[in-house]
Amino acid sequence: MSFNPEKMDLPPRPQLFDFHGVSMTHYFTDNWENVQNFQARPDDILIATYPKAGTTWVSYILDLLYFGQMAPEHQTSIPIYERVPFLELSESIGNSGYKTCTKNNGTELANNLPTSPRLIKTHLPVQLVPKSFWEQNCRMVYVARNAKDNMVSFFHFDRMDMSEPEPGDWNNFFQRFLDGKMVFGSWYDHVNGWWKKKQTYSKLHYMFYEDLIEDTGWEIDKLCCFLGLSPSAEEKKQILACVQFDNMKNNNMTNYSTVPFMDFNISPFMRKGKVGDWKKHFTVAQNEEFDEDYKKKMKDPPLQFRTEI
Numbered sequence: 435m436s437f438n439p440e441k442m443d444l445p446p447r448p449q450l451f452d453f454h455g456v457s458m459t460h461y462f463t464d465n466w467e468n469v470q471n472f473q474a475r476p477d478d479i480l481i482a483t484y485p486k487a488g489t490t491w492v493s494y495i496l497d498l499l500y501f502g503q504m505a506p507e508h509q510t511s512i513p514i515y516e517r518v519p520f521l522e523l524s525e526s527i528g529n530s531g532y533k534t535c536t537k538n539n540g541t542e543l544a545n546n547l548p549t550s551p552r553l554i555k556t557h558l559p560v561q562l563v564p565k566s567f568w569e570q571n572c573r574m575v576y577v578a579r580n581a582k583d584n585m586v587s588f589f590h591f592d593r594m595d596m597s598e599p600e601p602g603d604w605n606n607f608f609q610r611f612l613d614g615k616m617v618f619g620s621w622y623d624h625v626n627g628w629w630k631k632k633q634t635y636s637k638l639h640y641m642f643y644e645d646l647i648e649d650t651g652w653e654i655d656k657l658c659c660f661l662g663l664s665p666s667a668e669e670k671k672q673i674l675a676c677v678q679f680d681n682m683k684n685n686n687m688t689n690y691s692t693v694p695f696m697d698f699n700i701s702p703f704m705r706k707g708k709v710g711d712w713k714k715h716f717t718v719a720q721n722e723e724f725d726e727d728y729k730k731k732m733k734d735p736p737l738q739f740r741t742e743i
């Protein structure tokens with residue numbers, strides 16, 4: 435599907451506002467009552483991330499682990515964002531796949547998922563996760579990415595996704611990121627909040643984008659251990675091939691090319707998939723300012739990120 439703004443009745447870019455102490459846009463709060471009252475099931479698996487940390491990658495890995503052997507149509511006709519619904523999203527983002535509900539917001543899609551377990555995506559900071567996920571003792575997979583690359587990826591995403599707030603120029607975006615004025619709030623609060631939760635909630639698997647890049651197979655092994663899965667060597671080999679960056683970029687079910695409000699002429703969803711791309715964006719002065727500010731905000735020694743590998 436190609437992007438053609440003249441043929442589309444695009445609403446203006448949304449504004450950020452404060453929502454329970456977190457910056458949000460209406461796309462993630464309009465359906466809030468249903469989000470908060472969402473009834474999780476004990477075998478639901480919640481995939482939680484700060485935006486642009488590797489959500490789609492891990493979603494696809496989990497989808498293949500659980501449903502890779504299902505009828506081929508599952509893999510060839512249902513985009514990943516419908517197989518793994520985005521819980522708090524209040525509107526439909528595509529127009530193919532499961533046609534089981536009329537509105538296609540995140541909670542309806544999740545409620546109508548025919549799969550078991552249900553894989554559900556969220557970008558919510560830990561304190562806003564609906565309480566039934568905790569009550570049902572659901573398993574959760576959190577993916578974190580180093581702040582510098584996360585910021586760069588978020589910048590390019592906000593340029594191409596017309597449902598995101600206007601990104602402004604890079605310098606302006608850089609400052610906003612440091613100030614936590616991003617959709618889903620501050621990166622610092624997000625990664626720290628989920629890390630803290632991991633200390634008391636044993637069903638949370640915390641992983642890093644950089645580790646996935648370095649050794650995808652090993653990270654899949656750890657995920658399988660957490661989930662109690664034991665794929666055959668052949669299955670694992672197939673999964674590893676499918677989730678390579680280039681294969682996901684060329685796969686219309688994982689590259690978001692079916693989403694009408696993303697302008698791939700500005701930037702593709704599957705953009706670079708690298709650790710260290712920030713070096714092409716940060717000026718020397720910005721890097722110094724970032725590092726100084728980072729030291730003040732990140733005081734938890736065990737939570738260490740790698741900005742290069």
Ligand code: PPS
Nearest residue numbers: 485486487488489490491587678679704705706707
């Ligand atoms: S979203 O919109 O929040 O769901 O985006 P998310 O999927 O979290 O993050 C998108 C970034 O992840 C990169 N990506 C990958 N990198 C390496 N290998 C694989 N297979 C892969 N799949 C997705 C994607 O390219 C985005 O990062 P950038 O740095 O922009 O390329």
